[in-house]
Amino acid sequence: MFHTSSAHAYLDPGSGSILLQILLGGLAGLAVMMKVFWHRILAFLRISRNEDIGQKDSKDS
Numbered sequence: 001m002f003h004t005s006s007a008h009a010y011l012d013p014g015s016g017s018i019l020l021q022i023l024l025g026g027l028a029g030l031a032v033m034m035k036v037f038w039h040r041i042l043a044f045l046r047i048s049r050n051e052d053i054g055q056k057d058s059k060d061s
Contacts, residue, residue: 034041042048
């Protein structure tokens, strides 16, 4: 009842290539999405570079 037969599965180089393309495509898509929405991401995380620049200028004066 709990015994399963062998699957005899085979992953050829083409299968590995497709998996690699999916992974790299996903990473590339994530990078483009980050670039497009970078300011919204910073606003969501409440990170502002303008405050950092203002503090550096006041220290130099």
